Amino acid sequence: MTRFEWSRKITIGHYIPIDSIIHRLDSSCKLLGFTVLIVAIAFCNSYFGNVLFFTFALFLFVLSRLPIRYGLSGIKPAIPFMVILAVLQLLFYGGGVTASGTVYIHYSFLLITSDSVRLVVVSAMRFVEIILVSSVLTLSTPETELMHGMERLLKPLKYIRFPVHQFSLIIMIAVRFVPTFAMEMEKLMKAQASRGAAFGTGRWWQIIRRTKDMFPLMIPLFRSAMARADDLVLAMECRCFVPGQSRTTYRRGKARSRDFSFLLIIIGFSLFALFYPFPG
């Protein structure tokens, strides 16, 4: 029955406070660099490029001095999915053969080509690389820092009238309230269970009934969210908040040349690995 005791375990960020070059990077440069890297990986279709990205991801992990098991722990539970996905892609993606592709096996509906093999290998690699890179980012940066970094990063968008402050405040409020709602949810589950509630009753095909089992949790949760919103609006207005009005910022960036060189390296590397016409 320990399922009632979970709210304390909720973490949004996974920050591990150790010291390393990566930990010390200015959060806005770090965020931008890692975003570019992740997007580049997502678009990379070549074997060679992915090998480069993979090596680079490992290199970042080493630089951050984080135990590699933290990165691997994200991969382990995904292995069954990866296998299923790979099989699906192998079996059904043969139709997408291009002119340059080679047919390996062609038996009845089964068609395995160099393209489908590449698809399988590359998407698996991409997945591992993104896991590694995104865990370096979240393990080495406290969530608050990430948010401040994002705010500084988006600042130039003010000139195209993008509401940077408001946007970052929304994210801040969202992150701020996750633990609050988690505790509230745990209390609700306990309170309803004390009244004999059971979640997930009925036969498997009774969709409506099974959904209704969640009402004693979901309805109070949303109602509380709206009530909290009412209070918070008042509290913000009392503290002189006016949306869109200019404000000063407590957290200022301290990006130095080191941070910019990191950014340049990471962007340069990403572009190279993504666009360089590797053979094969």
Add this chain to the structure above:
Amino acid sequence: MAAEPIIDVQHLEHTYMKGTPFVHQALTGVSITVYSGECVAIIGHTGSGKSTLVQHFNGLILPQKGKVIVDGADLSDKKTDMKGLRQKVGLVFQDPESQIFESLVGDEIAYGPFKMGWPIKDVRDAVKGAMEMAGLPFDAMKDRPTAALSGGQKRKVALAGVLALKPKILVLDEPTAGLDPRSGMELLGRLKTLNEQEHLTIVFISHHLEEVAYLADRIYVLDHGKNIGEGSPATLFSNKKMLEKYRIGTPETVDILYRLQDAGFSVNVAHYGIAEVASQICSILEHGPRRDRYDTV
């Protein structure tokens, strides 16, 4: 008072988040006994483990170490019927009105009985009985929308929602917190009636010593997950050292008596009712100081 233990907790320990950096031992060895028909208060400042303790009573938290026996059922036993236990032990959480989710009062209170699978006629009777115990007239209130109730009424609906399961034991976590004093007093009056006339065993957590003095037969004091004191309100309030050491605070009337005692007057701290204090003061004024220097060293 029947001398039959209905809740028996022995050397109970509980640790949250074992094996993580956030490990926290909330209970470090609590032993308490509640007898059938009693009204017991549990006090202690924030973080003393009160809420963790009472959540053991209906099996929301299972004992990690130590023993919890509720109405003859051992909670460490995996075969214990949890559903039956939760029906027997009604747990009212802090701010229970936040758990209301039905749009009509009657449906909200009937939720538990329906979940127990009782026939509709029994459900109706249970709801009717619970509403009357909680001070909600059945015919006038059962079809009211829950959204339109006042704070005090919502709390009564939540209380009725638990009473509808016909529990033998009612456990409340800060029953009057957040209510205005009038609604709070009314609720306490209801609880007293339930205890005295319906013979419901009541265990409640409170920070409010006036409330404890009014309602409880016996008090347990918790500190750092351990019970460090037990007794009637009068014996406990007479123990000034304990009140100070564990930051429990003193009711205002008791505080007056202590101040008089400090000034060297002979007073009886066990008589802390407002009228009692007034008459103690009068007798000091009328019969002279009667400073009893041996009493207060």
Add this chain to the structure above:
Amino acid sequence: MGKGLTTRRMVVAGVLGAISILLGITRLGYIPVPTPAGNATIMHVPAVIGGIIEGPVVGLIIGLIFGVSSFLNASIPLFKDPLVSIVPRLFIGVVAFLVYIGLKRFNKYVAIGAAGFFGSLTNTVFVLAVAVARGYFTLPVALGVAIANGLPEAIVSVIVTLAVVAPWKKIGASRKKKSKIS
């Protein structure tokens, strides 16, 4: 719908975004109904609700928060691809808003339900479309998933959206005058 991001809209986007994150990082966001995945998710419902009660911008931001959190927490390869996990989610609240506005004059109750339905379908269809474009699925597989997973999920979404929004908008209360025990 009014102008820009008011304090109220910001806060509603924030708290509903928080619920979306919470549903994603716990098992609470999954309702066990018969789909190939074994359950239907309701993590996108906050975006739908945000779109209905505070407009398209709020819906879009909640969708973004949902997307980013599902990207960061993904343990399925498909969703560790930002194009699959983030981009499609931006449209959930926007579509819900459009459906709601379009049908509101006809019947508010139906409009809310429809917003829940199409908001949920937006999620399914867009995610699968990007997944197909990115080569994770072939079209027939995606169609299969859309029907087997998307439809039950849309039904769940309708039920939850109605249950939450109808009382909040103070409609539907008049539908039921007597409690079950009367």
Add this chain to the structure above:
Amino acid sequence: MRAKSSLASMGVDRMERQPLIRAEDVSFQYKGDLGEKVIPALNQIRLDIYPGEYVAIIGRNGSGKSTLSKHFNGILQPSRGDVWVDGWNTKEKSRLQEIRKKVGMVFQNPDNQIIATTVEDDVAFGLENIQVPPEEMDERIDAALRLAGLSSMRRRAPYHLSEGQKQRLAIAGVIAMRPACLVLDEATSRLDTYGRRELLRVIRRLNEGGMAIVTVTHHMSEAAEADRVIVLDEGSIVLQGPPREVFQKQAFLQERQLDVPAASRIAGMVHERCPSFRPDLIDSDEVAGEVRRLIGEGEK
């Protein structure tokens, strides 16, 4: 008796000073949903609050005390009449920012007033809004946290604080903006005995530092700390004065479903039997002191 440092308690001074907040014939009605009949929440309230004063507003549920307090910084605007804060009418939208800088406000549920993910960022939020230069912020955050007794918590996440600490954080967030007046709308009602005591200590310290305090409360022992108690009933001020005068009118208060501190009740009871005992006492210290005084005189 009690020594109060606050200037405003000296009546002479009050005449010469400009009120910080002035309510002139304020009436207010909540707008009903679908033309339901509306009951006025406030009825022709006239009230001045002076710099440095400590005022408690009491009244039963629905007496309008919360509604009134929300007029002091322009959250609500009167349906009739005017509220002036430091000479500015709260109806002037362009002045609202200035008004809210002058009059800070803290509400009942601390969890719903905290915006940021760390203590220091939350205190900074208000400072950012009023465009305090970043160089100055550190010092202001320090000072506010010190006053609120949270200096060691600066980098904590709010959900690691106790309820009482959260409420003190809410106060720190307001006082960092250096308001002239702090309005507390049932700010202690969710706290336990210890949390309340700590919070009251902070409030007293702020008042001693010259900040005006307006507290809306259900707790009579809290109201007893104020310079002036205002009793609201059905939207009107029915009684006001120093706590010892107000709490002597026990029958009057009880008619309005209000209690008085236990000390006042005891003093009243003793006074009936021993007329030499002063009836206008408000806390346990004073009751014990009065017994000592009478006995001491008797011994002479």
